Amino acid sequence: MKVPIVEIFSSFQGEGLWIGRRQIFVRFAGCNLSCDYCDIASSQSTDSGILMSVDEVVEKIKGLKTSDLHSISFTGGEPLLYAEFINEMVNKLTDAGTDKIYNTKSNKIDVKIMIETNGTLPDLLANIDKIDCVSLDIKLKEQISQNWKDEIFENELMSIKSLIKLKKRFYCKLVVFPSTELATLEKIGKELSNVFNLYNTIDKDININNYNKNNHNTRIPIVIQPVSPVDQWKNQSNLLFKFSETIGQYVEVLTIPQIHRFLNIE
Ligand SMILES: Nc1nc2[nH]cc(C(=O)O)c2c(=O)[nH]1
Ligand code: SF4
Numbered sequence: 001m002k003v004p005i006v007e008i009f010s011s012f013q014g015e016g017l018w019i020g021r022r023q024i025f026v027r028f029a030g031c032n033l034s035c036d037y038c039d040i041a042s043s044q045s046t047d048s049g050i051l052m053s054v055d056e057v058v059e060k061i062k063g064l065k066t067s068d069l070h071s072i073s074f075t076g077g078e079p080l081l082y083a084e085f086i087n088e089m090v091n092k093l094t095d096a097g098t099d100k101i102y103n104t105k106s107n108k109i110d111v112k113i114m115i116e117t118n119g120t121l122p123d124l125l126a127n128i129d130k131i132d133c134v135s136l137d138i139k140l141k142e143q144i145s146q147n148w149k150d151e152i153f154e155n156e157l158m159s160i161k162s163l164i165k166l167k168k169r170f171y172c173k174l175v176v177f178p179s180t181e182l183a184t185l186e187k188i189g190k191e192l193s194n195v196f197n198l199y200n201t202i203d204k205d206i207n208i209n210n211y212n213k214n215n216h217n218t219r220i221p222i223v224i225q226p227v228s229p230v231d232q233w234k235n236q237s238n239l240l241f242k243f244s245e246t247i248g249q250y251v252e253v254l255t256i257p258q259i260h261r262f263l264n265i266e
Pocket of ligand 1: 011012014015025
């Protein structure tokens, strides 16, 4: 099996809860959505990228290993379109059950696996064998002006429920614009807290991220990501505070811009 890959590179994770971690990124081509703000438009189409086999990708990853390597991030596009390929690749790369980054005996490496998904493919997400962290997007209607369907949000909620059930570590990423309305964020905050609470009452022992154990609403963080480039946020800090306060009434919230843009790295 060969799948279209746009790029494989080593960098610091520039977003979310694993920000600053040294990662190897594998960017797949192709996406089932078409967001207006997509900054990696080249990866929206399966035509972009070159076809690579599992062995070719594994070799490339091995060649990019560094002493500070923390994890491998599968991104896109939408990486879950290639769930089977990811499982095969991770199986070839890792030794389950060891914490060593390099395993010289088998020449396998044991690193953590991150999936950066738009969250709309819950069945495929549930089929990934090894996941250490998921970045799951929450898309807003106005961000997919041409092709919005309510099932986008419904599927994101199903993905969240599935990750909670599987006790996986994850966070939800919400890209915001200066034009984003507080009423929209209020609605999303409420809906997310309903889903999180539903599961709290079913299984009080689930503690996915060890976030503030005493407050049942604060265990799954929402990362607000001010859209890049950050110049458009000049003199807009009050707006970002308001966004955070609106979501923060309901769930744990952090506001983190993309740092790879500041550092001018991939
Ligand atoms: N450094 C760096 N961090 C990232 N986090 C998410 C990325 C993505 O494009 O999915 C990305 C990326 O492209 N580069
Ligand atoms: S989900 Fe991500 S890759 Fe797909 S169109 Fe939207 S921003 Fe681009």
